[in-house]
Amino acid sequence: MPLSTVRSACPYDCPDCCGLLVDTDGERVLAVRGDPEHGYSQGTLCGKLNGYERTVHAPGRILTPLLRDGEKGSGRFRPATWDEAVAAIASRWKEIVAAHGGEAILPYSYAGTMGLVQRNAGEAFFHRLGASRLDRTICTPAQNAGWDLVMGATPGPDPDEARESDMVVLWGVNAVATNVHFLARVHEARRRGARIWLVDTYRTPTAKLADEVVLVRPGSDGALALSMLHVLDAEGLTDSAFLGREVQGWEALRREVLPEHPPERGAALTGVPAERIRALARAYGRARAPFIRLGGGNSRYGNGAMTTRLLVCLPAAVGAWRKRGGGLLASTGTGQAFDLAPFTRPDLQPGPTRLVNMNRLGHALNELTGPRVMSLYVHTSNPAAVAPDQNAVLRGLARPDLFTVVHERFSTDTVRWADVVLPAPTMLETADLYRSYGQFFLQRTRPAIRPLGQALSNWDTFRLLAAAMGFDEPLFQQTADQVIDGLLAAPSPWREGIDRAALDEGRAVRLREPRDRWLTPSGRIEIENPRAAIPLPRWVPTHEEQGTLPLRLQTAPSVETLNSSFGEREELVRRRGPMALQVAPGEAAARGLADGQRVVAWNGLGEVELMLRVTDAVPPGVAVAEGVVWLDHAPGPRSINALTSQRLTDEGAGSTFYDNRIDVRAAPTTG
Ligand SMILES: Nc1nc2c(c(=O)[nH]1)N[C@H]1C(S)=C(S)[C@@H](COP(=O)(O)OP(=O)(O)OC[C@H]3O[C@@H](n4cnc5c(=O)[nH]c(N)nc54)[C@H](O)[C@@H]3O)O[C@H]1N2
Ligand SMILES: Nc1nc2c(c(=O)[nH]1)N[C@H]1C(S)=C(S)[C@@H](COP(=O)(O)OP(=O)(O)OC[C@H]3O[C@@H](n4cnc5c(=O)[nH]c(N)nc54)[C@H](O)[C@@H]3O)O[C@H]1N2
Ligand SMILES: [Mo]
Numbered sequence: 029m030p031l032s033t034v035r036s037a038c039p040y041d042c043p044d045c046c047g048l049l050v051d052t053d054g055e056r057v058l059a060v061r062g063d064p065e066h067g068y069s070q071g072t073l074c075g076k077l078n079g080y081e082r083t084v085h086a087p088g089r090i091l092t093p094l095l096r097d098g099e100k101g102s103g104r105f106r107p108a109t110w111d112e113a114v115a116a117i118a119s120r121w122k123e124i125v126a127a128h129g130g131e132a133i134l135p136y137s138y139a140g141t142m143g144l145v146q147r148n149a150g151e152a153f154f155h156r157l158g159a160s161r162l163d164r165t166i167c168t169p170a171q172n173a174g175w176d177l178v179m180g181a182t183p184g185p186d187p188d189e190a191r192e193s194d195m196v197v198l199w200g201v202n203a204v205a206t207n208v209h210f211l212a213r214v215h216e217a218r219r220r221g222a223r224i225w226l227v228d229t230y231r232t233p234t235a236k237l238a239d240e241v242v243l244v245r246p247g248s249d250g251a252l253a254l255s256m257l258h259v260l261d262a263e264g265l266t267d268s269a270f271l272g273r274e275v276q277g278w279e280a281l282r283r284e285v286l287p288e289h290p291p292e293r294g295a296a297l298t299g300v301p302a303e304r305i306r307a308l309a310r311a312y313g314r315a316r317a318p319f320i321r322l323g324g325g326n327s328r329y330g331n332g333a334m335t336t337r338l339l340v341c342l343p344a345a346v347g348a349w350r351k352r353g354g355g356l357l358a359s360t361g362t363g364q365a366f367d368l369a370p371f372t373r374p375d376l377q378p379g380p381t382r383l384v385n386m387n388r389l390g391h392a393l394n395e396l397t398g399p400r401v402m403s404l405y406v407h408t409s410n411p412a413a414v415a416p417d418q419n420a421v422l423r424g425l426a427r428p429d430l431f432t433v434v435h436e437r438f439s440t441d442t443v444r445w446a447d448v449v450l451p452a453p454t455m456l457e458t459a460d461l462y463r464s465y466g467q468f469f470l471q472r473t474r475p476a477i478r479p480l481g482q483a484l485s486n487w488d489t490f491r492l493l494a495a496a497m498g499f500d501e502p503l504f505q506q507t508a509d510q511v512i513d514g515l516l517a518a519p520s521p522w523r524e525g526i527d528r529a530a531l532d533e534g535r536a537v538r539l540r541e542p543r544d545r546w547l548t549p550s551g552r553i554e555i556e557n558p559r560a561a562i563p564l565p566r567w568v569p570t571h572e573e574q575g576t577l578p579l580r581l582q583t584a585p586s587v588e589t590l591n592s593s594f595g596e597r598e599e600l601v602r603r604r605g606p607m608a609l610q611v612a613p614g615e616a617a618a619r620g621l622a623d624g625q626r627v628v629a630w631n632g633l634g635e636v637e638l639m640l641r642v643t644d645a646v647p648p649g650v651a652v653a654e655g656v657v658w659l660d661h662a663p664g665p666r667s668i669n670a671l672t673s674q675r676l677t678d679e680g681a682g683s684t685f686y687d688n689r690i691d692v693r694a695a696p697t698t699g
Pocket of ligand 1 (some may be wrong): 230244324423511589590655
C-alpha cells in the first residue's frame with residue numbers, strides 16, 4: 029500500500045486536544061506528527077504523542093479476547109474468540125440479573141479516550157441493563173462545582189487571550205506536564221512584557237519558567253485568595269464600577285468575610301509571608317489585564333470547591349473580565365456544545381438505579397450491599413492504579429465471586445484481575461468526535477488504519493453485547509459514524525455557522541461559544557450564591573488540616589506519562605525514572621534518610637515503596653510523588669494510591685488525591 033497521511037486528534041485526558049497527522053501504509057502507523065494547520069496546537073506535540081506509532085504497535089498490545097485460565101489475579105489467560113467471550117459475559121450477566129437484579133452489575137470507565145462516542149459508549153447499554161450508574165468524579169468535579177456556583181454556565185475565556193495579558197498566574201497547574209500548548213501563549217505574553225507567577229505547593233518543572241514562585245501549604249489557596257481580596261479592598265485596587273454593575277455579593281463579602289482575613293492571618297493559614305501576599309495582591313490589582321490559568325491541583329481537597337469559588341472571586345474583584353487579556357481559565361466548558369442524551373439514553377433505565385461514586389470503588393466492591401456488586405465491567409480506565417485507596421480496590425478485585433470484564437489495550441494492573449479481557453483499539457483505529465476542555469476546537473476523526481488484531485472499539489463492543497443480551501433498540505444498530513452524524517444534526521448555538529465540510533474532512537473547526545452575558549440565574553457573577561449550601565464563600569479547612577502525620581502528600585502529574593497511561597512506552601518510563609518520593613533535605617536528615625535510598629511511605633491506609641529524592645524543590649512538611657505507575661514498574665507491591673483516601677470533596681463528590689498525610693522510613697534491606 030502507498031503511504032498516506034490522515035488527520036486525527038489526540039484522545040487523551042489533556043486540555044490541549046492536539047491535531048495529529050498520521051502517516052500509514054494502510055496497515056501500520058508509520059509516524060505521528062503535529063498538524064501545523066490545527067488552530068490551537070499548531071503543529072507541535074508533547075513527548076508522549078510524538079512517536080505514538082510506538083504505542084499503536086507496542087509489543088504488549090492485547091490483540092484477542094482472553095479468558096482467565098488460572099487463579100484470579102494470577103495473570104494467566106487463554107486466547108478466545110469474540111463469540112466465546114461475549115457468550116460468557118452475556119450468560120453470566122443474565123444469571124446475575126435474575127438472582128440479584130441489574131444493579132449488581134457496575135460499569136467503571138473514565139477518560140482513556142475523551143472522544144464523545146467511545147468514551148460514552150457504554151451508557152445506553154448499561155441504562156438498558158438497569159445496572160448501577162457510575163458517578164464519574166475522579167478528576168475535577170469540585171473545580172467545576174466551584175466555577176458553576178460563581179459563574180454558572182459561562183464558558184471559560186479563550187486561552188489565546190493570555191497572549192495579551194501583562195500578568196499570567198499559573199495557579200495549581202503543572203503546565204510543562206499538563207498544558208504545554210498554553211505555555212506557548214505564556215511565552216508570547218512574556219515576550220510582550222508580561223510577568224509570570226506560579227502558585228503551587230512545590231517547585232514543579234513549570235517553576236523554572238516563572239518570574240515569581242509562591243509556594244502555599246497544600247489546600248490553603250482559599251485563604252490566600254481571601255487575603256488577596258482583603259488587600260485589594262483595603263488598598264482601593266478593586267474595580268467598583270464592574271463590581272457594582274456585574275457582580276452580586278461583593279459588599280456582603282467585604283463586610284462579613286474579608287475583615288477576618290488580613291494578610292497576617294493568610295500567612296498563618298498558607299505559610300506565605302504576609303508581605304509576599306501583599307506583593308502578589310498588589311501586582312494582581314495593578315496589572316492591566318491579569319490572566320489566571322487555574323489547574324486542578326487546588327480542587328483535589330476536602331475544601332476543593334470552596335477554594336475554587338474563592339479563586340474565581342479574584343478576576344471579578346479587579347474587573348479582569350472586561351480587559352482584553354484578562355480573566356480566569358479553569359475549563360472552557362465546551363461540553364455544552366452537545367446534548368449527549370440521545371446517545372447515552374438515560375430514558376432506557378427501567379426505573380431509578382443507584383449511583384456509585386467512582387472514587388469509592390473500594391467501598392463499592394467490599395462493603396456496598398443491596399445488592400452487592402457481583403460484576404464489574406471496566407473500560408477506558410485503569411482503576412487498580414488510578415483509583416484512591418488501592419488496598420481496598422485490590423481487595424475487592426480479588427473477590428472470587430466478583431465477575432470482572434476489562435476492555436483494554438495493554439496488560440494494566442486492572443487486567444490482571446479480569447475473568448474476561450477484551451481487546452481495545454487506539455484512537456487511530458476508530459471514529460470519534462472530540463471537543464476540548466482547554467480550547468474551543470471541535471474535530472471529527474475517522475480510522476487511519478483498521479483495528480489491529482481483533483481489537484474492537486468501545487461502541488462496537490457494546491453493540492455486540494447489546495445483541496447478546498437481546499436489546500433491540502435501533503441505536504444499537506448504528507455505526508460510530510452514524511452516531512456522530514446524529515450528534516451533529518441536533519442544533520446548538522455553539523455550532524451555528526461552523527464549516528461542516530471542513531469538519532467532515534477531519535479538520536478542527538472552532539466552536540462559537542455564547543459570550544454576550546454571564547450565564548448565571550441572576551445574570552451577574554455570583555460571589556454570593558443564595559442557592560449554595562454556604563451562600564457567601566469563606567475559609568474552609570481541608571480534610572487533613574487536623575491530621576497527625578507530618579508530611580502532606582502531593583501525587584502530582586508526571587511530565588513523561590499521563591495518569592497510568594503510557595506504561596507501554598519504554599523510553600518514556602525510562603525517562604520518568606523509578607517511582608520516587610521527593611522531600612526537603614531537612615525532612616530526610618531528620619529521619620536519617622539519604623537521596624537514592626529505598627524508602628517506605630506509609631499512613632493508616634497502606635505502605636508504598638519508593639526511591640527517595642532529596643531536593644530543595646519541595647518545602648518542609650510536603651512530600652511529592654509524580655505519576656501513577658504500573659505495579660510492574662513499582663519498586664514494591666503497591667503504587668501511590670495505596671496512600672490516598674476515598675474521602676470526597678465538599679461539592680461535586682470529587683476525589684481528594686492531594687489531601688492525605690504520610691510519614692516515611694527506610695525500607696528494610698533485602699537480599
Ligand atoms: N503529562 C501529563 N499530562 C496530563 C496528566 C498527567 O498525568 N501527565 N493528567 C491529565 C489529567 S487527567 C488532568 S485532570 C490534568 C491535570 O492537570 P493539572 O491541573 O496541571 O494537574 P493537577 O493534578 O490538578 O495538579 C497541578 C498542580 O497542582 C499542584 N497543587 C497541588 N495541591 C495544590 C494546592 O493546594 N495549591 C496549589 N496552588 N497547587 C497545588 C500540584 O503540585 C501540581 O503541580 O492533566 C492532564 N494532563
Ligand atoms: N495518585 C493519583 N491518582 C490519580 C491522579 C493523580 O493526580 N494522582 N489523577 C486522577 C485523574 S485527574 C484522573 S482523570 C484519573 C484518570 O484515570 P483513567 O481515566 O483510568 O486514566 P489512565 O490511567 O490514563 O487509564 C486509561 C486506560 O484506558 C485505556 N484506553 C484508552 N483508550 C481506550 C479505548 O478506546 N477503549 C478502552 N476500552 N480502553 C482504552 C488505556 O489503555 C488506559 O489503560 O486518574 C486519577 N488518579
Ligand atoms: Mo483528570
